[in-house]
Amino acid sequence: MMGNPYILTIAGHDPCGGAGITADLKTMEDLGVHGLSACTALTVQSDTVLKKCEWTDAGLIVEQIEILMESYPVQAVKIGIIEDLEVLNTIVHLLKAKDPGIRIIWDPVLRSGSGYDFHNRIKVRDLHGILEHCDLVTPNYNEIRALSENGNTEKAIREITSRCHLFLKGGHRNDRKGMDILYRKGMPPVEFSPKDILNTDRHGSGCVLSSAIAAYLALGNSLEDSCEQAKEYTYRFLNNAPGRDRLKGITLQYISQGTTIDEHLKNIRNICVAGGDWIQLRIKDHPEKEVFEAAREAVKLCRAYGAKLIIDDHVSVAKAVGADGVHLGKNDLPAGEARKILGPGFIIGATANTTEDIEHLAGTGIDYIGLGPYRFTHTKKNLSPVLGLAGYSRIMEQLRQKKIYIPVVAIGGIGLKDMGPLSETGLQGVAVSSLLSDAKEPSTHSGLRETIARIQQYFNQTPEVASR
Numbered sequence: 332m333m334g335n336p337y338i339l340t341i342a343g344h345d346p347c348g349g350a351g352i353t354a355d356l357k358t359m360e361d362l363g364v365h366g367l368s369a370c371t372a373l374t375v376q377s378d379t380v381l382k383k384c385e386w387t388d389a390g391l392i393v394e395q396i397e398i399l400m401e402s403y404p405v406q407a408v409k410i411g412i413i414e415d416l417e418v419l420n421t422i423v424h425l426l427k428a429k430d431p432g433i434r435i436i437w438d439p440v441l442r443s444g445s446g447y448d449f450h451n452r453i454k455v456r457d458l459h460g461i462l463e464h465c466d467l468v469t470p471n472y473n474e475i476r477a478l479s480e481n482g483n484t485e486k487a488i489r490e491i492t493s494r495c496h497l498f499l500k501g502g503h504r505n506d507r508k509g510m511d512i513l514y515r516k517g518m519p520p521v522e523f524s525p526k527d528i529l530n531t532d533r534h535g536s537g538c539v540l541s542s543a544i545a546a547y548l549a550l551g552n553s554l555e556d557s558c559e560q561a562k563e564y565t566y567r568f569l570n571n572a573p574g575r576d577r578l579k580g581i582t583l584q585y586i587s588q589g590t591t592i593d594e595h596l597k598n599i600r601n602i603c604v605a606g607g608d609w610i611q612l613r614i615k616d617h618p619e620k621e622v623f624e625a626a627r628e629a630v631k632l633c634r635a636y637g638a639k640l641i642i643d644d645h646v647s648v649a650k651a652v653g654a655d656g657v658h659l660g661k662n663d664l665p666a667g668e669a670r671k672i673l674g675p676g677f678i679i680g681a682t683a684n685t686t687e688d689i690e691h692l693a694g695t696g697i698d699y700i701g702l703g704p705y706r707f708t709h710t711k712k713n714l715s716p717v718l719g720l721a722g723y724s725r726i727m728e729q730l731r732q733k734k735i736y737i738p739v740v741a742i743g744g745i746g747l748k749d750m751g752p753l754s755e756t757g758l759q760g761v762a763v764s765s766l767l768s769d770a771k772e773p774s775t776h777s778g779l780r781e782t783i784a785r786i787q788q789y790f791n792q793t794p795e796v797a798s799r
């Protein structure tokens with residue numbers, strides 16, 4: 332065939348461009364195919380919230396498809412959000428009438444990443460007539476569960492694969508997270524293992540995967556190769572998520588301490604002057620208004636010295652003062668809610684005490700984990716069980732085995748002598764309070780500077796961590 336193949340995406344418009352037809356067209360262009368589009372809906376959304384979806388009139392969708400099919404040699408079509416089964420049926424039949432050989436990949440989006448329900452009552456039995464005309468459907472685990480009757484996913488898989496191929500995305504499964512499976516009629520399933528567990532909830536990742544499969548198919552690859560390469564492409568997309576590198580090379584978080592707000596600010600200033608580049612403002616037992624005032628001052632200090640500022644607990648304060656992020660504990664606002672309020676630009680850290688905590692949190696789009704306590708400390712009340720060095724070694728090893736790579740910092744009673752052993756476990760760094768608090772009048776700044784530089788170096792020497 333001459334020139335680059337043409338692919339059509341029939342999907343919704345996302346004004347932020349992360350999903351829908353814009354994401355599809357970007358993917359197609361990236362993979363060297365001509366992208367065409369027919370818009371099925373105008374949505375009002377950002378990458379964290381979908382507020383509204385206005386469906387395109389079915390007649391208008393048909394007209395868009397007709398003009399494109401009549402003007403270009405379209406080889407493959409990716410279908411995204413569709414108002415209902417009637418519209419889907421019309422589209423699928425129109426495409427096949429125009430070109431019986433066209434490859435149709437349907438990404439059955441039942442629910443957006445931000446929780447908006449498009450369809451919640453469709454079952455596989457309603458889809459038989461449509462599936463007969465599709466080449467491939469690409470549901471995720473939640474979607475196959477929703478399509479199944481009485482939770483019988485095995486039966487749903489059998490029903491689908493007797494009609495078309497099925498690429499079941501494993502990002503939401505609990506048992507073998509990230510394991511995608513290609514089911515083809517009359518052939519053994521093919522499993523695609525995850526490289527890393529990344530945040531598969533990233534807005535638009537399903538759109539990217541299905542349009543990449545369509546592109547690779549149109550470029551002449553087999554279905555199995557197309558799925559494998561599309562998974563690799565989507566992995567790169569997820570790995571390049573905005574903010575993923577935000578904490579690269581940042582290894583020491585200072586947690587503020589003080590009996591008064593002024594003392595917190597004085598300690599923060601000392602740390603910044605001495606080269607600290609990551610500060611957490613942690614003020615307990617003060618009204619939010621006072622935390623807000625302190626945060627306003629802390630932002631100015633951190634900006635002046637080029638340090639990142641995290642606010643403990645108070646999401647609205649972090650947003651109001653333009654801090655760099657928040658740190659959330661088990662009893663604070665859930666990370667997903669915080670992300671909706673803060674948007675993609677903020678760093679969100681969360682507290683964990685076990686591998687299971689981290690496994691759960693890694694799927695919620697947070698940027699780092701504070702894992703602890705390392706040992707008993709007076710700085711925090713109601714401590715979780717102490718982990719000790721053995722606990723960190725075990726948990727970090729379990730994370731490697733589970734391919735969960737999220738920056739983890741150790742916290743709780745950590746002293747200078749602990750840095751060497753802790754840095755060898757694969758941690759990104761440490762969060763400390765007492766160790767660096769109350770130092771240190773200007774005359775001892777050089778001592779503080781040296782201490783901070785030494786801690787930072789311990790963790791920056793660990794290649795595995797530095798590359799994350």
Ligand SMILES: Cc1ncc(COP(=O)(O)OP(=O)(O)O)c(N)n1
Binds near residue numbers: 682683702703742
């Ligand atoms: C880096 C870091 N890790 C853990 C914590 C503890 O947070 P949380 O569990 O919310 O407890 P409080 O700090 O709010 O008492 C943290 N602050 N920072």
Ligand SMILES: Cc1ncsc1CCOP(=O)(O)O
Binds near residue numbers: 703742
């Ligand atoms: C906030 C927090 N969360 C677990 S331990 C801790 C306190 C860390 O401070 P220190 O370094 O003084 O033990």
Ligand SMILES: [Mg+2]
Binds near residue numbers: 658659660
């Ligand atoms: Mg907290």
